[in-house]
Every structure is written in structure tokens, then in C-alpha cells.
Amino acid sequence: MQLIYEKSIPGRRGVKLPASDVPSAAALPAHLLRAETAGLAEVSELDLVRHFTNLSRRNFSVDTNFYPLGSCTMKYNAKVLENSAALFAPFHPMTALLPGGEEFCQGTLGMLHDLGLLLADITGMDEVTTQPLAGAHGEMTGILLVAAYHAARGNKAKKKYVVVPDSSHGTNPASAAIAGYEIITVPTAPYGDMDLELFKKAMTDEVAAVMMTCPNTLGLFNPHIKEISDIAHSHDALMYYDGANLNAIMGKVKPGDVGFDVIHVNLHKTFGTPHGGGGPGSGPVGVKKALIPFLPQPRIIKDGQGLFQLESKRPGSIGRTANFFGNFGVMAKAYAYIIMLGREGLVRASEQAVLNANYIKERLKPYYDLPYDMTCMHECVFSASKQLAHGVHAIDIAKFLIDRGYHPPTVYFPMIVKEAIMIEPTETESKGTMDAFIEVMIEAAQMAETNPQALHDAPLTMPISRLDETKAAREQNVCCMA
């Protein structure tokens, strides 16, 4: 498809601006002005609508295709959430920050406050900040809170390390690095969890925090989690919970109950808000009492009269992590999701997410290698190692699935599984959809033996075939200059 710039005709316009009802201002000095107007598109509204409508048709999405992308929780996004967020479009965030402005924003401030309470209940934490803008941003915020906690106790110089399992999301070590920490990586044991003995050896008083995803990226709940927390705490290290996999455990176990001190949640995963082709997300952070003094500001508090106020001048706070109050529109959707499902609905969501993942795991086990063969939580991780014997890689199976109308599972993650295929069906998929997917996965396994070339050739039904990624990286054509 042509780029929108290739469809441009000089002089064409897509929108009429309001007519000016004021005099023209005196011209600005020439040295402040650009030499030429920026080379934006010049198209009519219809040209543009057709362009983007046709572009959209080149995407797979949850609404058009089963999308079992592991670790991403691609559940159905209820339409009422979109309508709910739109109600808040006109509210300027600066209004709340004006003198006396909170009074005019009681709805939005109150919703953020209430969302914090709901998330605190689900996660077992004492207070939640809604400021972080995505999961990784929440991780960074959480680790900065850890840093502030240790600094306040006079241990800034002493605390040098953050411990992560080798199955962790890449954002964990990357976020800890922004906070100035060095990383200690603990290998995974054959039983699928962080190796407990190696963990004990890694722990010293110089460790600031242990970052865990539980269930981990293999989809396994670590039964030793309490013991791990106790060991960490004995070294004055805090426990960080990466909430990426929270969809597995709502109402079943609260991270705060098992020793975690800080958690981020991904509203765009667990709480049903759409992923937007890569964002916006939202990553609220919950903490235990000891960390409350360090939370970002402004902090939303409820005063004696029941009014919501902003508290902006606490000396211990790590400051602002975002310009305003976080991705409010995303939080409005998550809030609507939580109140709509309610306590029973959230528990059922986790139960059926786990049921669906185990169903797919059991059905596909005869055909694909399952390196950690045990009850999984919300996702299961296979390896294409059996297929590799026939020269077929995980990526080939992924591309074959595209031809059959399925968005592929996550492949090559977690890195500790060779040729990983990570499947997360989520609770919103029907048995019929999963059965059809399972049949196609079985077909792919059989084709790996009988006709591997067909898998190498896939996909054949898309607007494009496999792309030359090396050429993209070498030539670095990342924009089309006018």
C-alpha cells in the first residue's frame, strides 16, 4: 500500500479550521520562523479515511482473530469500556492543580482514589499510586521507591544489587538499571522455578530488591515464594512483584500476603483495557505501609469531609514519574471493568484463564515438547524442539498460524526455553475457538514431519510474505524524508 505521503496532492486539505474572528497579529521576526512548512500529507478527508481504514484491515486484532500472545493477556476488551473513557475526554488535568481546583474535579480524583483502593484489595497492598504510565514505567517507579526506602535508612551506598530470575521479563533488569542497580541473575531449576539454592547463595545484605513474576514467565506458580520473601527480608531486601501475570491469581492469592512489598499491575493486561497496537498501557504501583512516604506526588487523599485533595509537598516522595495523574483514560476503562466484573467476576476470570491454559497444554502435549510438564497457571510454554529435528523452527509454526487466521503465540520467550512457544488463551475465549486452534497446531506439528517446506514458505495469504529484517537493520530507512 502507498504511504499517505505518496497519496498527497499539493493544495489538498482534509479539515477546515475555524475562521479567524480576531485581527492578524504582527509577523514574528524571521529568525524565529521555519524556512519551509513541514512536509505533512495533503489529502482530503475521504482519502484519509480510506487510507487508514484499509491500513487497519492489514492487522490481526483481538476483535478479528484469536490472539494467544503469551505474557500479553490479550483478552477481549468490552465495548462499554470505550464508551466509559470517552466521558472524561473534556477534562483538563491542570484544572485540578490550580488553587482550589480539586473541588471542580471530584469525579476524576475520586475515581483514581477508588481505583487505588480496588487494586490494593486485589493485590494485598496498603496504598496504590496510579501515576505510572505502563508496566515498565511502574517497574521503574517501584524500584525507585525501593531506592528511596533504602536511602532513607542510610543504606544507599550499601545496597547495590537487584536479583532477578533468568526467566524474568527484560524490563525487570532494565528498570533496575535506571535506578542505578547492578543485576544478579539466578538460573531456573529443572522444576521450573528460580533455583532456590542458587538464590540463597546470591542473597547478601547488599541486595536492594528481588524482582519476581509469580506465576513466572513459564506460567508456573512458585510454591517457595514465602520462603524466598523471608530470605530476602532477612537481608533487608524488598520483594518486587511484576504484575504482568496477575490475571492468573485474582482472588486466589494476594502478592501482599506472601511477602511482596511493591507491585505494579498492567491494567492493559489483567483489567481488560485494549492494547492499542502497542499502547497506551497503564501501570499503577502498590506498596506496603513502609513505602507509602516515598510514593510519587501529587498523591490523592480523602479529607475529613470526604473531599478528594492533592497532596504535593511531602519531603520523602520520589517526585513525579509523569506530568499529570497517569493514563487516566486507560484507568477509567479498568475501573469500569473491575466494578462490572466485581469480586466474583474477577475470580472467575482468573479461574477460566487457568482452565483454558491447562486445556491447551494437555491437548497439545502429545505433539509438542513441554519442557516443564506440570499444572500451569494462565499460560503454558512449549518448545518446538521436536519439530526442529525436521528443520522447522518456532517461527515457521508461527507463520503457518497466520495463514490459518491465528495471531501466533509469543515465540522465543522466555529465553530459557529453546524454540519457545508461549500460549496464553485468556478467559474470554470459547472452547470452540481453542479447539479449532488446537487442531491447527496439531496440523502444523504433522506438517513439520511431512512437508516442512510448506511451513518455511508461510505465510502465503497475507499482503506480504516474510520480511528481510537484516536489510531493515542495515539500511535504517526509518522515515520517508520529503
Add this chain to the structure above:
Amino acid sequence: MNDSHYCPHTPEEISEMLAAIGVSSVEELFAPIPAELRAKPLTIPAGMSEFETFARMQAIAGENTQGMTNYIGGGFYDHIIPSAIDHLSGRAEFYTAYTPYQPECSQGTLQALFEYQTAICRLTGLGVSNASLYDGGTACAEAAMMALRVTGRNKIVVDASVNPFSRQVLKTYLFNLDVEIVEIAPVNGALDRAGLAAVLDETVAALLVQNPNFFGTIDDFTDLAQQVHTLGGLLIASVYPVSLGILKSPGEMGVDIAVGDGQSLGNPLSFGGPSFGFIAAKKSLIRNMPGRIVGETVDRNGKRGFVLTLQAREQHIKRHKATSNICSNQGLCALRGLIFLSLVGKQGLADMAVLNRDKAEYAKARLAAIPGVKVLQSAPTFNEFTISLPKPAAALVEGMLKEGITAGVPLCDFYEGLENALVVTVTEKRSKKEIDHFATLLEAALCN
């Protein structure tokens, strides 16, 4: 029991699935969680229907005061949003997709992001843009960290007329690193060149400036770019994208990294988000860029296509050595930005910028004619300007809120000695009639 249409299984289907797994109940699947760790029941309320949910959300929205007339900015601006944007970004193929890891079935998102990167490059006059960051403040922080990596130095000099919230975000990001941040106070609402010259030296990784700045003042940083480059550092400029319809672009000034908040490009105010941050840089800095980048390539048949490229910079490959911890971006908001820029178009963005300035200049003259009111800066402004009032701005703003007007952002919380200063923003949405009414109310309030 199944009363939720979001969990579709019938009891029979659940039984079949349990049989296939070889367990007798769903509860059995949670056996890996030790019994002593199991949660007490959630205390959040019982669920409700979609109808009741929406009514509750309407009630919450109704608790905010509706229909305020805005003269506030501070990074978020009340601009027109053409209808096509909601309809196109509301296509589920866009908004219910995820990161385009599988390019063959994600060309819609990938091509749109490539077009977005192109729009940002052309707007800023720089050679590379990523596929978006979170917001304007975090983009400033990412740019500063990029400069630290590029130069291997550990000092950032910041003009304090940069948005105070963005400066606070920068400090938060860097507080546990061994990085020195030096802020230079502005003079009369403009950057203090002499003050900056006094601290710029060969230990400075970057100078961070903003155009127009928080007071609304327009500047040309060409001289600063030369000065910083002579010392081996980088110049980072935070810019307001609508102003780039007419103002000198970062590229023309010699800026190395341009950042900003994209909310003004077709994203609603939405109480502060989601919007998107943009970051563009000289092409030579591409390997130090944070976040996702889309690149052009060809498929097996030589057909053009788009992929995520240079992923070896990113956290999922490089982990703690990545150029940033960022994973998701603000894809849908960036898409809205692209649609906005494409719809308004080449001449339209210039016209819109002129219209903003004309409205603001009219308001500036009207307000400056009120006895006791003076314009703080002598330098030119875009669609924001700072006035100094004969009495504290905070009380005045509080009073005007009751009239349904957000009169401006008082500077008392951000700068010492500016208790009477107020930053007023006027976009293309404000009519002459509204501005006249605002001036009348302001005059009356000052006479009391």
C-alpha cells in the same frame, strides 16, 4: 454457574475441559499455590450489568464541573479534534491489536507508525523518530539519559523555563544515578544566556531547553547549539508540536534531540492521559534511541513492508544494558497524532499555528489594557503568554473557577518571586466573544 458473557464456557464445556486435563475441578488447578498462602475473599463490591456500569461511570464524570472555558495549558492543550480521528482510531483492528511482533499480520500498525515517524521527522527537521514514548515529561528524561550514554558524561544543565513537571520527572528518573542536574533560572520569562554560559563546560552531557517555554516565550536556540557542540555536548529541545506549523524547527536550530508531548495532536485532554511523547534525533544517534523503531524493508518477493527494527537496543534483547526500560509505547495515541497531522495537513498546520498566535495576541492586548496588568516578557510569544497582575494570581484564579473559567496557570508554585504572574493560554477554540468576556471578568475581579 455462568452468568458472565466475558467467560463464555457452559458448565458442560467446563466438564469436558476438566476431563481432558484429568482433574475434577477448576480449584484443583490452583493446587500449586500452597494452602497457607491462599487469599481471604476480595472485599470489592459484587459485579453489575453493563448498563449499571455505564450509569456509574456517567455519575462519576458528572461529579466534575462540566463546560469549563480553558485558558490553561502547561503541556496539555485544548485544541480541535476532527471527528475522523475517533472513528479511525476506534477501529478495533487498530485498538485491539498489540505490538507488531509478527509483521505479516501487523502491517496496518507498522505502516502507520512508519508514517508517524515520518511526520515527526518532517515536523522537527531531524532524521530519526521512534514509534513514541509515554508523555512529554518522560520523553525529556529519556532524551537526557540518551545524552548521558552518547557523551559518557554525567551532568545535565536545564533551563528552568522548561515545563516544571517535566523537570520534576527528569529529577525522579535520575535521582538514584550519579548524575548532576544544574538548573538555571530564567530572567523575565526567557532563558538566561549569560547564566547558562557560566555553567556550560566540557563536563556537560546536554543542555535541555524548551520552545516555547513554560512562560510562552519563543526563542531561537541556534547559538546555544553551536556553543554546546563546541564543548562536545548535546542540545535537547522540548517543543510544542502545533507551534512547529510556523516556528523554526529543532533541526534548523542544530538541536540534537527534540522531544515533546503529542496530546495537542488529536488526543483529548482526558484528565492528563493517555497522550504520547515523541522523540526525534539526528540520524547519527539512532543506535542510542530508546523504544521501538519501525523500518522499511522488502519481503521475499521484493515487495515493500515494515518491521520493528534495531531491536538489539531494547530491553527484551539487551535486558539491563538496553537503551531504556521502555517496552510498550503509546501506539494508539501516536496513530491519532498521525491522523491529526495528515488531516490538518501541510498548510493546515501552519494556518492553525497562525490562528493560535492571532487569538493569543488579541487576548494579550485585551488583558494588557486592563489597569495594573502587564505582559511579563518582552520577547515574542506563541499561544501562551505571561501577565503580571496587581495582586496574587492564585486567589484570582480560584475566584475565576467559580465563573466556569480556568484563567491560567499561576507561577507561584513553580518560581520564586512570581506570586502575581499568570500564564494564559489561548487556542484556536477560543472565540473573540469568549476572550472579551474573559477580559471583562478579569478586570472586574481585579477591581474588587
